[in-house]
Amino acid sequence: MKQDESALIPHTRLSRRLFVKGLAAGGVLSAMPRLLSANTNDTRLGSAPVLSGQLITLVIAETPVNFTGVRRMATTINGSIPAPTLRLREGNEVTIRVSNRLSVATSIHWHGIILPYEMDGVPGISFRGIASGETFEYRFTLKQSGTYWYHSHSGFQEMTGMYGALIVEPREGESIQADQDHVIQLSDWTDEDPMSVFSRLKVQSDFYNFNQPVVGDFLQDASTIGMKGAFEKRQMWNQMRMSPTDLADVSAATFTYLMNGMTPAGNWNGLFNQGERVRLRFINGSSNTFYDVRIPGLSLSVVQADGQNVKPVSVDEFRFGPGETYDVVVEPEGDAYSIFAQSMDRSGYARGTLSVRPGLAAPVPELDPVEWLAMSDMMGAMDHSSMKGIDHSAMKGMDHSAMEGMDHSSMGHSMETNPLAKPSQTVRHASTEYGPSVDMRVDTPRTNLDDPGIGLRNNGRRVLTQADLRSINGVLDDDRAPTREIELHLTGNMERYSWSIDGLEFGKSTPVSMRQGERLRVILQNDTMMTHPMHLHGMWSDVESAEGDLLVRRHTISVQSAQRVSFLTTPHDVGRWAWHCHLLFHMDAGMFREVVVS
Amino acid sequence: MKRLSDVDALKPLTILAMFAMISSPLLAQAEIRDPHAYSNGYTLEEGPYALAGPRLLKLADEHKFWAIQGNRVEYDADSENGVFEIQGWYGSTYERLVIKFDGDVANGRLQESQTGVVWSHAYSTFFDTQWGVRLDHYDAGTDRQWISVGFQGLAPYWFELEMTAYLGESGRTAISLAAEYELLLSQRLVLHPSAELSLYGKNDVENRLGEGLSDASLGLRLRYEITRQFAPYVGVEWTSKLGKTADIARAADESIRDTRYVVGMRFWL
Incomplete structure (x- = not known):
């Protein structure tokens, strides 16, 4: 659990703007993956490389990242965030060799995959974990299809970069017709050591909440609904000693929200041609963030939830928590659309762009106002x-x-x-x-x-x-x-x-x-x-x-x-x-x- | 019905007991389940498919945490006096060892200090019981040792309360009560009123304390949280000696009331 401490140096304060939006550098580099792979020290960001076949080799190591202007060590799989997208085939037996080049034990859990328990990858429950320097061989047969993901189940390694998409292609052929297929993996990054973030919450649980009710809110309520109303609005919360804005434990005060490993300023870019049906496989691979996702100007046809096909339903927006996945199909007719994923506590957002050619951008919506929890x-x-x-x-x-x-x-x-x-x-x-x-x-x-x-x-x-x-x-x-x-x-x-x-x-x-x-x-x-x-x-x-x-x-x-x-x-x-x-x-x-x- | 004097004698415990009742969870009428009813007798270590040997998976609920909290470290330029109130804790969510160190510094010397070592046990959702000892040190006086039992926690409407009863040598008793509140003027600017009251069961002539209510203080501090862990503040503290303690001070021609303007910092690590 404390394995990352030595690797992560103490947090330096940054301007909030930079913090929330992050650096654009990741975006520039990922547009030129060849350039990046030349520099073996850096973590590859952006759309992940795809691995397929029946034998997969994954190597877990520490590699540097720089999301906020500060260089930090991440825990990565094959040196990329997100980890490689595994494209496997339903009915196939797959062998996945995972080598641990960290100084501490690690593990990989195949999230949502039905398999024998020894292959499930939870240290202390399904197996003993993968010790430093060891290689563990996972072997299982895929009895399902759809969009899934995989991540470390050891300590806070998932939070420091160990997550990737796992796509199982249906044996009978794809029933969801699409011309383009993009994985969109959302996550959250902190420059701090996750354990020290946790420890702070242990001392002050609202440490990262900067949307707390203040005196001004009370006065505003008093002027609109009267003194009595303003008191009554707060009465239950005060009696129960609960905060009406306790919407997330960890906020953009420390998190930079990522889309396919890219900061909002980095602006991950997915391409399409006008008139195409575009399938977007949304995976919430974040540690602590519920995302509210929408693409202004596009209706999202939800066709799959947690890898399992659903009757298509058209929505403007969906919320999903860590671990959940939704596949949606969109039919864009314009040139560029923002993919906007605001955190549930409205402290920040992940963002990317769908466009007909690289480098385009669409307007990014404002964050919605913070809404108080209701009595219900x-x-x-x-x-x-x-x-x-x-x-x-x-x-x-x-x-x-x-x-x-x-x-x-x-x-x-x-x-x-x-x-x-x-x-x-x-x-x-x-x-x-x-x-x-x-x-x-x-x-x-x-x-x-x-x-x-x-x-x-x-x-x-x-x-x-x-x-x-x-x-x-x-x-x-x-x-x-x-x-x-x-x-x-x-x-x-x-x-x-x-x-x-x-x-x-x-x-x-x-x-x-x-x-x-x-x-x-x-x-x-x-x-x-x-x-x-x-x-x-x-x-x-x-x-x-x-x-x-x-x-x-x-x-x-x-x-x-x-x-x-x-x-x-x-x-x-x-x-x-x-x-x-x-x-x-x-x-x-x-x-x-x-x-x-x- | 008990005579009033009996109740008075029990006062520290009565107050604590009453508080225990208020803050203790009242059992609802709903049907109550056994949380282990679904286990079929298995445990995390034993039963089918359990990994051999001692349990490997330990989460943060079995970890120990610690913090050092400087609630008050302040200086009064007029009197050139300093006051500090620092506490450190180590332990789990529900059981912690707490060390409390409070004191006054004047002319570069520690005038008075109180050092408490308590075992803090989570009693209810918002309150802890605290059992331990306290050593009072007086630069000009006689040191006192106490065993203490107290309640500390968060009352409805967000009042932070601390109530402690003390039992010392030769039948000495004492009670201290403290309350605090935090009013957020903005996400970083916090107005922090506080109040404290002390009582002693017996005269303590060496330390110029009289039986009964001995002193009260009211504080008002305004801090700016540069971070949630570091906040400088300005404040004012009114103190007053009361009852027989005030009489002792008067007899010694000392002032009974005092107003101090302070600057200080609040921090935790």
Whole structure:
């Protein structure tokens, strides 16, 4: 965990403008990759080189980068950020040799890939890690297709550069027709040692939040809604000792946001010809940043989520958290478009350009204003609509399941009498949630999947929500009803900067035991005010509605504040698996469970 | 019903106990789960497919952190006196060793200091219990040693509170209470009011402290956070001796009230 400390020299302050926008140099260099490869000391940035075939060799080493005017050491795979894009073929067995030239142990996890647990790459769970100087041989058969990614699962190495795209081409041929195909990998970079960033949060959890409510905001509210109104607006927050602008733990105060390894000033450039269908494979490979992505002037047709095809849905914007991927198709008719990805806390953005020839730029939008978290982000469904929803949804659930022609025989009895036909709505907090590790417990969670989330509500744009996503026919391959239900609550204490599940950090937890082949329902309830992208290794997460209708297959599910989301899963592969929040700091703070499938 | 004097005798503990109740989580009526109910008896170290040997994966929840926090390091040009309030801690999220070092410096000499060593235990979401010892050093007086029990944390409406009860030699007792608030004028400009109150159970003639409320102070500081870890400030501090302590000061012809204008810095590492 502390392996990077020696490599990273102390942080120097830079002008904020430079900090947020970064240097353009990366862009210049990547436009001339040949020039760059001549200089073997530097990290190659921009669109990553593509590796394909059945034998892949990856070398992990420290290489220098300079995103902000200061030279730093990054942890890279084959010397590039992002790491090489692996283009593999469904059905093939692939051998990937990973050599570790770092002074510390490393690992690579194939995010979203279904494989034997020994190949999953989580040190301490699936294997012992790759020691310094060693080579580890990963070997597995690709049983799926789509856009995925891979990254280090050791300490904070992912945060210092170890992430790349993994594309699996469908054996039966590509069903998504496109003339151009670009990977757009978003990430975040800090010149600081990640461990010292974490340590600062441990002392002062709002260290990087420069959008805190100030006296002036109060006076402004007092003049518009009156003194009483201004007090009432703050009352709940003050009583609960929570900040309404706690939207991200780490902000542009230290992060430079990257698109394909390029700073906003570097302006990554993807090319197209007018009239072409352009497929953009968006991967959120950041450590701690939710991105809100849009391309002003273009409608985004979302065709794939987490590598699995969905019924196309047209939106102007989507939000995704670390670990999630969305493939979108656009049909640009103009010359140049900005790809604009603002961080959820509105402190900065990643940016690139789609254009008909290199060097063009389009206007870059302003950051949206910071929106305060709403009461529903703290209290859930306060108006008891969830209570009303029970009767209503029970009926809906029955109708739908009948219409979708679920396998009644496998259920053993009719839907009317199956208590697991739809997810339980009874909130059951863990006994360990009543202690110093938890600062909030939601008793009336909301189950609305059609909420785009804080900062995106009613912004005048059509924003993707979980409720919009429907797997195409054949993706959800297990229509059995669940035979049991487990409930886990995402918890934390912002003041102490601790993150946990059921109030227990990883070190105090016990594994979740699953039986191989069982159909299981998992309910994740978020008892915090932040959104958590929950990534379950080794098996799919089939998201369902509050009525128990299967919607979409994911590998990473973002659970919004005070929200209760349920999914069904079938663990096909035995072994030990990781299950965690993909915000790297939340994971490392202990919002992490082990799963045993046996 | 108890007689008032009994309650008075228990006052330090009563206050602490009351606070414990207020800040302790009230169990909701909702159904309570066992967080280990899904484990089938397996642990991180044992059960199917567990790696052999001791557990390799340890996350930050099992790491120790530390900080040194200079909450007040300030100087009063009129009296040429300095005051410092520094504390350091080491430990996990929930259990920490805390060393508190406060003192007054005048004429290049440490006039008075209090050194506390406490074990800080996370008691509830926002409050810690603190058990330990404190050594009071007086350049002109008699040093005192105490064992201490206290509560420290964040009260609703963002008031930072610290309440400590002390038990010393020959049945000496003391209580100290402190409260702070931070008002953000901007993201970097912070107005920081504070208040402190001390009580002693017995006269301490050598150190010119009287039984009962002994002294109170009110502070108001305005700092500018150049970084969140380094902030110079200007401030004013009003102090007043109270009750018998004030009487002792009067008898010695010393001033009872004092207003000090200070410049200082707040920092942490």
